[in-house]
Amino acid sequence: MNIHFEKRKTLSRKALVLVPLVSLAASFVLTGLILILFGANPFATYGAMLKGAFGSWRAWTETLVKAIPLMLTGLGVSVAFRLKFWNIGAEGQLTVAGVATAWVAIFWSPWLPAGLLLPVAVLVGAAAGALWAGVPALLKTSLKVDETLVTLMLNYVAILFSEFLYYGPWRDPKGFGFPGTAPFPDAAWLPRIAGRAHAGLYVALVAALLLWVVLNRTKWGFELSIIGNSQRAARYQGIAVERNVVLAVLLSGALCGLAGSFEVTGISHRLQQGLSIGYGYTAIIVAWMAQLNPLAIVPVALLMAGLLVGGDQVQMVMGLPAAMGLVLQGMILFPMLAGSLFAEYRVKVYKNPAKAAESRAPGGA
Template sequence: MRLERRPHRPLVLVVLAPIVAIVAALLISGGLIALDGANVLDAYWQILVGAFGTRLGITETLTRATPLMLTGLAAAVAFRARLWNIGAEGQFYIGAIAVTAVASTLFAGWPPHLIIPASLAVGALGGMLLLLLPLALRLRFGVDEVVTSLLLNFIVILFVSMMIEGPLKDPLAFGWPQSVPVPTDAMLPKLVDRTRLHIGLVIALVAAIVIWLVQSRTVFGLQSRAAGLSPPAAIFAGVPLGRTLVVVACISGGLAGLAGAVEVIGVKGYVTTDLSPGYGYSGIIVAMLANLHPLGVIAAALFTAIMFVGSDSMSRALGVPSYIADVTVALSLLTMLISIFFTQYRIRR
């Protein structure tokens, strides 16, 4: 028995890979649920009911999926060009603190139709600049961006903590470590009244469509794919590799920074060090489940959000720990990597 690389990846295997991965992850998680003494089918039914059974559940699922779509797109864009952006969590936070700083000071008093797009642009710009630093170290000195972008996450968290304990501390928070709130005029409009669902969902969906069109219909999209498939071959074919990676970094970091800005002016209204429950890291899982396809990111983000929101309902109904959602999402990444492997290789006798 030996492994043989496929001459090309069959479309049916590419489509089935994420489905098989999710089913396998659910089966393994089901075993853990059964060990806890709960009925597996009842547990998964409670997850669906919690995510879609009520108006609140539906809107909370979509609200949770919004930043996951943006961070998933950030990872997908970078990974397709073989730029290993593991720093989306830090870019998320730098976008969040940047939009809070400018919206509460420089942009204060601006009308909503100006302050909202300006704030989103500042958040995206913060994420761009943060990712350009690891890329510059890679292009200039050959430093692995996996390490630098990952370590920057922790540096940014400490920076955000310093800002909300210092210059941006809310004096009316009774000592609670949070930033000053952004002006009411800077908050994103709600899609559904008396819920947290905001127009950021539309922004994320439009971003996914635009990224798909750019990657599939433009010269830059072809260049970024070529850079990911084989950098030496791309250079030989005349692709400006450095310039292409800079643009990819701007898009990827900008999307992650935009996710942080959207979460602040769409949901929270201020920044805390627990603003993100791991959106940047979960975005990597979302991108892999989507097989790095921008439109697939939408479905993968919805699946991840369903698990996170529905697991709380399952925990209340059956007493199963809600951490099973984290286990399932993590398992889906592992099973997806195995599925991708077998779309590229086959077993031969």
């Protein structure tokens, strides 16, 4: 028997849709085995998760609360991933944006007109996220410093910096020793739509749509896809590779930053512990499962948010660890990666080695 891989000219469309779905199913089966190993009934567990995430109006709104930052960070990292710029610093970009937004909301409110406070705070937050991503982008394009490590290291720096602020100089003197800043003035509160779900949802949906249009229907999007395929080819065609990579990564950081700005203006209304709870890492799974397609990121983010909320519920109802949701998410990527082979290659199995050689020969192998 002889297995032969033939590279497809274009990615298989069927595989693009099927692979994530099969992977999701496979993840549920594999995690189910782990559950059985720990003496839990997988069906009951998944049922409780489903109910906890989507079983009621309240559950839905809580799932949306987590889906909003996952959509924005998922969109953010996917822009960078398209260029094979491995931005795994979404967590840090989200955190510095939360810090910058808090700075505006607290310290600019005395002189900034109330009507401008929220938009300015959010924009400054997004800009901070962009700048935080800009550092590794510049290091990469000017010095070729590996961006994976720099973006990740900056996560720790950002989180430690935010902790320093809300444990230290920014700590609310009236907060009874609770680590966190004073609450933002009302003018900096993002309106809520349902439950704790806030207007950031609209921004996330519009961002997904806009990003799809930009990537698929504009010249810049076309240039980015050429760069993503081959930087060398892009250079031959006169595309300014470095400048475009930096711009795309700034956009990536700004989107991740928006997630952080909305977390502090929409949910906590102050800078405090719990801003960085791993959205920036789950974003990687969201982006990859959506195959970097902005429109697919919306439902995938909702699903991943459901796994997180469902995980919390399972902890309360069944006493199983909330990290259940993380295990399910982590499991999805393995079959996804294995399956991407089928999107890129046509796999042929020959029983007869001679025939295999024969069919390979005309290809000029």
